[in-house]
Amino acid sequence: MKKFIAFGFLALSVCVFGKETKPATAIRPGEVWLDTDGKMVNAHGGGILFHAGTYYWYGEIKEGKTYLPEVNKSWGGTRVDVVGVSCYSSKDLLAWKNEGNVLPAVPGTDLDPKLVLERPKVVYNAKTKKFVLWFHSDSLNYAAAKAGVATSDSPTGPFTYHGSFRPHANQWPVGVTEEQKADEKSQLVKDFSVGQMVRDLTVFVDDDGKAYLFAASEGNPTMQISELTEDYLKTTGKYIRICEGRSMEAPAVFKREGKYHMIASGCTAWAPNAARSVVADSIWGPWKELENPCKGEKADISFFSQSTYVLPVHGKPDQFIFMGDRWIKDDLADSRYIWLPITFTEKGQPEIRWHDSWSIR
Numbered sequence: 001m002k003k004f005i006a007f008g009f010l011a012l013s014v015c016v017f018g019k020e021t022k023p024a025t026a027i028r029p030g031e032v033w034l035d036t037d038g039k040m041v042n043a044h045g046g047g048i049l050f051h052a053g054t055y056y057w058y059g060e061i062k063e064g065k066t067y068l069p070e071v072n073k074s075w076g077g078t079r080v081d082v083v084g085v086s087c088y089s090s091k092d093l094l095a096w097k098n099e100g101n102v103l104p105a106v107p108g109t110d111l112d113p114k115l116v117l118e119r120p121k122v123v124y125n126a127k128t129k130k131f132v133l134w135f136h137s138d139s140l141n142y143a144a145a146k147a148g149v150a151t152s153d154s155p156t157g158p159f160t161y162h163g164s165f166r167p168h169a170n171q172w173p174v175g176v177t178e179e180q181k182a183d184e185k186s187q188l189v190k191d192f193s194v195g196q197m198v199r200d201l202t203v204f205v206d207d208d209g210k211a212y213l214f215a216a217s218e219g220n221p222t223m224q225i226s227e228l229t230e231d232y233l234k235t236t237g238k239y240i241r242i243c244e245g246r247s248m249e250a251p252a253v254f255k256r257e258g259k260y261h262m263i264a265s266g267c268t269a270w271a272p273n274a275a276r277s278v279v280a281d282s283i284w285g286p287w288k289e290l291e292n293p294c295k296g297e298k299a300d301i302s303f304f305s306q307s308t309y310v311l312p313v314h315g316k317p318d319q320f321i322f323m324g325d326r327w328i329k330d331d332l333a334d335s336r337y338i339w340l341p342i343t344f345t346e347k348g349q350p351e352i353r354w355h356d357s358w359s360i361r
């Protein structure tokens with residue numbers, strides 16, 4: 001009888017006090033993804049770090065309805081409140097435990113709730129043993145266009161904020177011509193003394209431990225790649241301009257069979273567009289544009305998503321996951337995650353096809 005009562009109470013508690021949550025058994029792009037507490041995963045514009053047997057997923061925390069039509073209509077009228085950076089951990093990329101807000105907003109700083117924090121990416125520096133977080137730090141009208149940096153001794157934070165800045169003040173990119181230097185109308189020259197713009201960004205760590213910042217710059221038309229210092233906290237001053245005039249955002253960078261790949265989006269605010277892919281034999285280029293990697297129905301709008309990261313699956317040498325955001329601009333918190341496997345043609349062109357549900361091989 002006692003056993004029966006105990007079972008009855010347990011069943012009641014599950015129904016009344018908590019939502020029943022079954023761990024996901026497959027990746028279902030576009031569906032509601034729940035964490036191990038049964039709450040919606042809140043990690044937008046994010047990236048993943050694999051460290052010591054665990055995947056850590058960092059992303060923008062979006063809360064509430066973020067659509068305020070009176071704010072800066074030219075950007076689609078969406079205001080993005082800074083709540084902070086979320087961190088979730090998982091061993092299998094299916095069950096995600098919420099590790100909390102690892103870099104909360106701080107009123108009165110560049111992390112003020114009324115400003116912009118987007119696309120956080122964390123990398124591990126084996127020399128300093130620090131986890132280094134880079135993010136796009138901006139004003140509400142996206143004019144400040146800076147990079148923010150924070151560090152932690154642990155992948156689950158808390159992260160200490162070191163400030164936001166524009167890199168490359170008074171530094172010319174590798175390969176700049178005298179003609180380019182003299183073009184006072186160009187954004188590169190306009191920003192020469194104050195530093196280059198940083199908007200959508202990612203950080204890529206190469207096999208030799210060198211790290212690079214990829215950022216949409218010069219008002220977005222051009223992507224810039226900057227070498228980072230050994231501690232990954234600053235840029236060294238060496239940088240190049242790629243995909244000039246192609247207006248690419250949302251860079252996601254990975255290396256396969258010795259080649260560097262970047263998948264990115266076009267530049268249409270929160271609206272989806274056709275993805276781009278570029279490839280190079282060296283980080284320093286030349287970068288060659290390939291085809292839209294998305295194939296099949298809705299490929300022209302990347303299956304209603306925008307890239308944020310490409311995850312190499314640990315222990316599976318040729319398995320890469322395209323991670324994208326399906327932005328819902330008037331309710332950014334409800335934006336869903338579009339994760340799809342990447343395959344490669346014989347020529348090495350990445351291809352992404354839609355799957356309602358799929359599993360890691």
Ligand code: DGJ
Pocket residue numbers: 045075076118119200249250268269270306
């Ligand atoms: C597109 C970017 O990729 C997003 O991260 C965000 O900055 C929106 N633009 C804002 O319109």
